[in-house]
Amino acid sequence: xxxxxxxxxxxxxxxxxxxxxxxxxxxxxxxxxxxxxxxxxxxxxxxxxxxxxxxxxxxxxxxxxxxxxxxxxxxxxxxxxxxxxxxxxxxxxxxxxxxxxxxxxxxxxxxxxxxxxxxxxxxxxxxxxxxxxxxxxxxxxxxxxxxxxxxxxxxxxxxxxxxxxxxxxxxxxxxxxxxxxxxxxxxxxxxxxxxxxxxxxxxxxxxxxxxxxxxxxxxxxxxxxxxxxxxxxxxxxxxxxxxxxxxxxxxxxxxxxxxxxxxxxxxxxxxxxxxxxxxxxxxxxxxxxxxxxxxxxxxxxxxxxxxxxxxxxxxxxxxxxxxxxxxxxxxxxxxxxxxxxxxxxxxxxxxxxxxxxxxxxxxxxxxxxxxxxxxxxxxxxxxxxxxxxxxxxxxxxxxxxxxxxxxxxxxxxxxxxxxxxxxxxxxxxxxxxxxxxxxxxxxxxxxxxxxxxxxxxxxxxxxxxxxxxxxxxxxxxxxxxxxxxxxxxxxxxxxxxxxxxxxxxxxxxxxxxxxxxxxxxxxxxxxxxxxxxxxxxxxxxxxxxxxxxxxxxxxxxxxxxxxxxxxxxxxxxxxxxxxxxxxxxxxxxxxxxxxxxxxxxxxxxxxxxxxxxxxxxxxxxxxxxxxxxxxxxxxxxxxxxxxxxxxxxxxxxxxxxxxxxxxxxxxxxxxxxxxxxxxxxxxxxxxxxxxxxxxxxxxxxxxxxxxxxxxxxxxxxxxxxxxxxxxxxxxxxxxxxxxxxxxxxxxxxxxxxxxxxxxxxxxxxxxxxxxxxxxxxxxxxxxxxxxxxxxxxxxxxxxxxxxxxxxxxxxxxxxxxxxxxxxxxxxxxxxxxxxxxxxxx
DNA sequence: GCAAGGTC
Numbered sequence: 001x002x003x004x005x006x007x008x009x010x011x012x013x014x015x016x017x018x019x020x021x022x023x024x025x026x027x028x029x030x031x032x033x034x035x036x037x038x039x040x041x042x043x044x045x046x047x048x049x050x051x052x053x054x055x056x057x058x059x060x061x062x063x064x065x066x067x068x069x070x071x072x073x074x075x076x077x078x079x080x081x082x083x084x085x086x087x088x089x090x091x092x093x094x095x096x097x098x099x100x101x102x103x104x105x106x107x108x109x110x111x112x113x114x115x116x117x118x119x120x121x122x123x124x125x126x127x128x129x130x131x132x133x134x135x136x137x138x139x140x141x142x143x144x145x146x147x148x149x150x151x152x153x154x155x156x157x158x159x160x161x162x163x164x165x166x167x168x169x170x171x172x173x174x175x176x177x178x179x180x181x182x183x184x185x186x187x188x189x190x191x192x193x194x195x196x197x198x199x200x201x202x203x204x205x206x207x208x209x210x211x212x213x214x215x216x217x218x219x220x221x222x223x224x225x226x227x228x229x230x231x232x233x234x235x236x237x238x239x240x241x242x243x244x245x246x247x248x249x250x251x252x253x254x255x256x257x258x259x260x261x262x263x264x265x266x267x268x269x270x271x272x273x274x275x276x277x278x279x280x281x282x283x284x285x286x287x288x289x290x291x292x293x294x295x296x297x298x299x300x301x302x303x304x305x306x307x308x309x310x311x312x313x314x315x316x317x318x319x320x321x322x323x324x325x326x327x328x329x330x331x332x333x334x335x336x337x338x339x340x341x342x343x344x345x346x347x348x349x350x351x352x353x354x355x356x357x358x359x360x361x362x363x364x365x366x367x368x369x370x371x372x373x374x375x376x377x378x379x380x381x382x383x384x385x386x387x388x389x390x391x392x393x394x395x396x397x398x399x400x401x402x403x404x405x406x407x408x409x410x411x412x413x414x415x416x417x418x419x420x421x422x423x424x425x426x427x428x429x430x431x432x433x434x435x436x437x438x439x440x441x442x443x444x445x446x447x448x449x450x451x452x453x454x455x456x457x458x459x460x461x462x463x464x465x466x467x468x469x470x471x472x473x474x475x476x477x478x479x480x481x482x483x484x485x486x487x488x489x490x491x492x493x494x495x496x497x498x499x500x501x502x503x504x505x506x507x508x509x510x511x512x513x514x515x516x517x518x519x520x521x522x523x524x525x526x527x528x529x530x531x532x533x534x535x536x537x538x539x540x541x542x543x544x545x546x547x548x549x550x551x552x553x554x555x556x557x558x559x560x561x562x563x564x565x566x567x568x569x570x571x572x573x574x575x576x577x578x579x580x581x582x583x584x585x586x587x588x589x590x591x592x593x594x595x596x597x598x599x600x601x602x603x604x605x606x607x608x609x610x611x612x613x614x615x616x617x618x619x620x621x622x623x624x625x626x627x628x629x630x631x632x633x634x635x636x637x638x639x640x641x642x643x644x645x646x647x648x649x650x651x652x653x654x655x656x657x658x659x660x661x662x663x664x665x666x667x668x669x670x671x672x673x674x675x676x677x678x679x680x681x682x683x684x685x686x687x688x689x690x691x692x693x694x695x696x697x698x699x700x701x702x703x704x705x706x707x708x709x710x711x712x713x714x715x716x717x718x719x720x721x722x723x724x725x726x727x728x729x730x731x732x733x734x735x736x737x738x739x740x741x742x743x744x745x746x747x748x749x750x751x752x753x754x755x756x757x758x759x760x761x762x763x764x765x766x767x768x769x770x771x772x773x774x775x776x777x778x779x780x781x782x783x784x785x786x787x788x789x790x791x792x793x794x795x796x797x798x799x800x801x802x803x804x805x806x807x808x809x810x811x812x813x814x815x816x817x818x819x820x821x822x823x824x825x826x827x828x829x830x831x832x833x834x835x836x837x838x839x840x841x
Numbered sequence: 842g843c844a845a846g847g848t849c
Contacts, residue, residue, distance in 0.1 A: 010849085059848045124847090187844045215842090220844080
């Protein structure tokens, strides 16, 4: 009996496929990588009356593309090289060990059936799976491995579709896969080369440019472009005055009517005045016609991901990335169906009624649901079936466990679902046509006929205030007021997140899964900020960048940058163009663009100069330069650095966020006379800390030393700050990075501590001592340097209340708690646990 | 430290 391995794109799909194909008889077990599951059953296959089936999955892409490690040095590698550098494939998610996992499940299998999503990415993952399992599977008699590899083509996760796909297996499509390979390589080379170049060019050049990374990408940059384009429209907008005739009529005893003038806006006051003069003697308006026609507000289409993100942002004030995290949670907790889908149409056998019934007990909309169930469901509008997943729908009722934004997202999904099976909202639109003299005016209002779905989505409903008073042809209304009003044309508002999502979708920038990532990116990179109403306002960095591209090469920021490449890639997918030819052509095109951009960067820089202050104008005097003995300034915007304006030098500094940087007690480096500084990382008392010389930190003084090292790693044989004098003992953890040494942290009083100069180990010593020193003498037993400590009278924890101590803190058992090794042990425990987890995996 | 695309 042959064994057939079947692989889906995600665990959930593997489960569904196995369940459908085995009519629910499959047995399920957890895969050893912790993420996937394996379902097994027996059924017929090809000409075999009986075959053993194993259904499992990947978790998206198995592999990801990157440059080999030696190209990851931003200092040494010229970014233009990234257009020709080799690339390698690395596992997309290392901890899942997907290659090993798939290979182990494939052992002894005779056939492979690929059930990856039916799109280009899925086709590409097919070949990643093939690469992973090929050598583990049984070789076919023909000798050609691919003979036993099949591809299932399905357009919905329904019994009918999945079973049909199983009956009509095809082969994986290499061209489609190649088009994705090309896309990946282009994105990598283009994105990384531009990002590295512009980051290195601008970073450190300006004082208030707050960004450690100035990224560029074929999706994120056009996304930013949309926001800046709107910003430009607002800034460039010139308000123009215009005039209208405004009239107030007495409609009934209590109500007034303010109809609109048929000529609308007049951009010439004199002309407007002329019209007013012609009619101002009239004391009445005459109703000349009343039209009344029925209109409808359409129900929503079944909910997909992009629409959920839009509503979350504009209606609930929840950003797309957060909205998707919440939706993911609702899904894993069983409240809603799979939240990543493009489909806006329910399949023919979708249990609308059953889904609706689950909501009948709700205190919020139970009554409405019962009405709909009693009257009967209205057939939903016809949406688009993309064949991926069913629309997002509730799967079970709220059991009171949901709160906050999680509950709000859930409630919206329920309301939206109920809305799709209700009637449209019907209303009358009444329009009154009136004349005052020869001028025409009109007013229109809405009156509800049937609220339909707006009963459950009340914010879309028609308000009572939209009604007009009952009037008939021939009615005369007294003019209460007639005048010219001056107004101004107004600029558009900043782009909302919801509008941005729509623009991205329209131009094919990103996918439903990646749209929130791109929006997050441009905000985290400090290109835009999210303001009230989730409006996206570009920062001056965002504006300067986009204007720079527009000046040098507008294509770099236009939405067509992506779509034009996509068009080319589709030719590969269809087999109409050669993979290498298209890829190389696009690469060469962007390589030339890159070179041109580099050559013309001064044009971009000119815009930066207008927006940002130079280093010399920024920052505050901080520490003295060893060369000129003048104060260097500390520039605090990220990445923080020191700048000497007289020497025109800039020195990089330790750059973790929230760390503490200060002068090191007015001490100087004996090598270069620079003021020494002291750095404590963001973890407070548990993080590494050390003294360092800003010059040596950037220009390692001795062979074997690297950049970014402090005095605690300096090999100076005699300097009082170097580890040769301040080091106490080899790190007890034998840290992986090499020969770690515990070095006295010179500014740690009163919680004195030793920090390993290689790893995260921290040892507390002599807490409360007024003075702690490392002695030049060594312990005869263990070889550690002796340490001395001094305490104030009455405040000493030392044995026999002594106030001073000299000895080996590691051998002297009398010291007890005065030496605190807790953190060492904790670090070692952590490491052991990690290693154990890895070897188990 | 970099892209965009899958999904956990």
